[in-house]
Amino acid sequence: xxxxxxxxxxxxxxxxxxxxxxxxxxxxxxxxxxxxxxxxxxxxxxxxxxxxxxxxxxxxxxxxxxxxxxxxxxxxxxxxxxxxxxxxxxxxxxxxxxxxxxxxxxxxxxxxxxxxxxxxxxxxxxxxxxxxxxxxxxxxxxxxxxxxxxxxxxxxxxxxxxxxxxxxxxxxxxxxxxxxxxxxxxxxxxxxxxxxxxxxxxxxxxxxxxxxxxxxxxxxxxxxxxxxxx
Amino acid sequence: xxxxxxxxxxxxxxxxxxxxxxxxxxxxxxxxxxxxxxxxxxxxxxxxxxxxxxxxxxxxxxxxxxxxxxxxxxxxxxxxxxxxxxxxxxxxxxxxxxxxxxxxxxxxxxxxxxxxxxxxxxxxxxxxxxxxxxxxxxxxxxxxxxxxxxxxxxxxxxxxxxxxxxxxxxxxxxxxxxxxxxxxxxxxxxxxxxxxxxxxxxxxxxxxxxxxxxxxxxxxxxxxxxxxxx
DNA sequence: TCGACAAAACTTGTATGCTAGATTCGCCGG
DNA sequence: CCGGCGAATCTAGCATACAAGTTTTGTCGA
Numbered sequence: 001x002x003x004x005x006x007x008x009x010x011x012x013x014x015x016x017x018x019x020x021x022x023x024x025x026x027x028x029x030x031x032x033x034x035x036x037x038x039x040x041x042x043x044x045x046x047x048x049x050x051x052x053x054x055x056x057x058x059x060x061x062x063x064x065x066x067x068x069x070x071x072x073x074x075x076x077x078x079x080x081x082x083x084x085x086x087x088x089x090x091x092x093x094x095x096x097x098x099x100x101x102x103x104x105x106x107x108x109x110x111x112x113x114x115x116x117x118x119x120x121x122x123x124x125x126x127x128x129x130x131x132x133x134x135x136x137x138x139x140x141x142x143x144x145x146x147x148x149x150x151x152x153x154x155x156x157x158x159x160x161x162x163x164x165x166x167x168x169x170x171x172x173x174x175x176x177x178x179x180x181x182x183x184x185x186x187x188x189x190x191x192x193x194x195x196x197x198x199x200x201x202x203x204x205x206x207x208x209x210x211x212x213x214x215x216x217x218x219x220x221x222x223x224x225x226x227x228x229x230x
Numbered sequence: 231x232x233x234x235x236x237x238x239x240x241x242x243x244x245x246x247x248x249x250x251x252x253x254x255x256x257x258x259x260x261x262x263x264x265x266x267x268x269x270x271x272x273x274x275x276x277x278x279x280x281x282x283x284x285x286x287x288x289x290x291x292x293x294x295x296x297x298x299x300x301x302x303x304x305x306x307x308x309x310x311x312x313x314x315x316x317x318x319x320x321x322x323x324x325x326x327x328x329x330x331x332x333x334x335x336x337x338x339x340x341x342x343x344x345x346x347x348x349x350x351x352x353x354x355x356x357x358x359x360x361x362x363x364x365x366x367x368x369x370x371x372x373x374x375x376x377x378x379x380x381x382x383x384x385x386x387x388x389x390x391x392x393x394x395x396x397x398x399x400x401x402x403x404x405x406x407x408x409x410x411x412x413x414x415x416x417x418x419x420x421x422x423x424x425x426x427x428x429x430x431x432x433x434x435x436x437x438x439x440x441x442x443x444x445x446x447x448x449x450x451x452x453x454x455x456x457x458x459x460x
Numbered sequence: 461t462c463g464a465c466a467a468a469a470c471t472t473g474t475a476t477g478c479t480a481g482a483t484t485c486g487c488c489g490g
Numbered sequence: 491c492c493g494g495c496g497a498a499t500c501t502a503g504c505a506t507a508c509a510a511g512t513t514t515t516g517t518c519g520a
Contacts, residue, residue: 048505054287061291070472070511085381092326151315278475300481300502
């Protein structure tokens, strides 16, 4: 999912546990603040506490859970700092990837972007926000591939998923699709035309769309934040 | 060091082990390819294998060691991909930080940069590459602070340390100090004058100095790399 | 009824032992 | 002397048990 893990002949239990919990958390089926116990998860998976402990340790390294010694382990709440940090990292990485993509973009790459945009517009027509969410990931992955820095997408995805789970709280995701697709089109144009600065600027604008959304959710779902809106 | 850790009343053994091994590895006292055993480390610290296991897990998440199930655990060798990735991340983060720093730089910040440059020149005069190495970290940290993104330095340091241990193999570090300090001066000038683009460009140039160094080390110390120079 | 104190029921951290797989070294046969 | 095969000896993964600390709950007293 995230790091090495490579190929394991027999899927180790810790991998299964990490994958499961990761999905549960990023999909907001496990809400921030929810307490999870090593013992419970161990029983649920029919294993001992040790693999669960290691899984917790990894998830803690991803900042998804918070292990408080002797007290409890809970799904991490959002914080001003974590969101700000995540946004900064994404902005920096995406900006760099976009510039590189604009410099490297071949004709075939341009077609690939067009094809993705077409799919996105199809999802919009069908009002399928789930499908769009996946296509959104694909789009950003494609940009990283064009830029020749596929590993950059790992970082973007990790940061994106941290915030995307927040956006699950928003009811009407359909409304934003047109604007996001328009952003994507502008980004694709800039990349295709080889204009690095324009690509970076379009990417920054695209990312900034999130800010208002997050601010709104922060007000409506303060329980999932660990600090006041200030 | 890296993540939460926060404040622990009683320093847990796993923290001590992680800290120790982290320093040993980044200081190249534990060379890439060196096999380390859970049992040995446990005995060395007078604890059981469990804390060591967790420590190994964390170090593996940092890509510092490679644990191969049932086989052995060893200090990670360098790879083309890991270096490339590290360089990309650093470049992206530093570029973003430099731009922000240029936009935010106050008069006091300018003086702080000057003071740091003076210390660096002093270290150069004394031919103290160790002192300079530390000042180098301080300089980059200051930039992040000025930019208002102190967390960015955590990322930069993590990536920097991964590569810096490589540079420990280089004998003559003094030769490069003048150029690096000149780079720093150019970066400081750009920040002070509020020229974001110039700051980013100067930063990119500064980072590019590493490429030749790494290429040279790769040839001279191929044993520490897991792939051919190609 | 309410408050304080104590004990029980949680939590995670650590230790020990066992198991499965991989390597390595030594022995035996040629 | 050399090659191949097997057992001893490594490795890490997992299970179980205990320890230390925190929270909750229940009970007793005013």
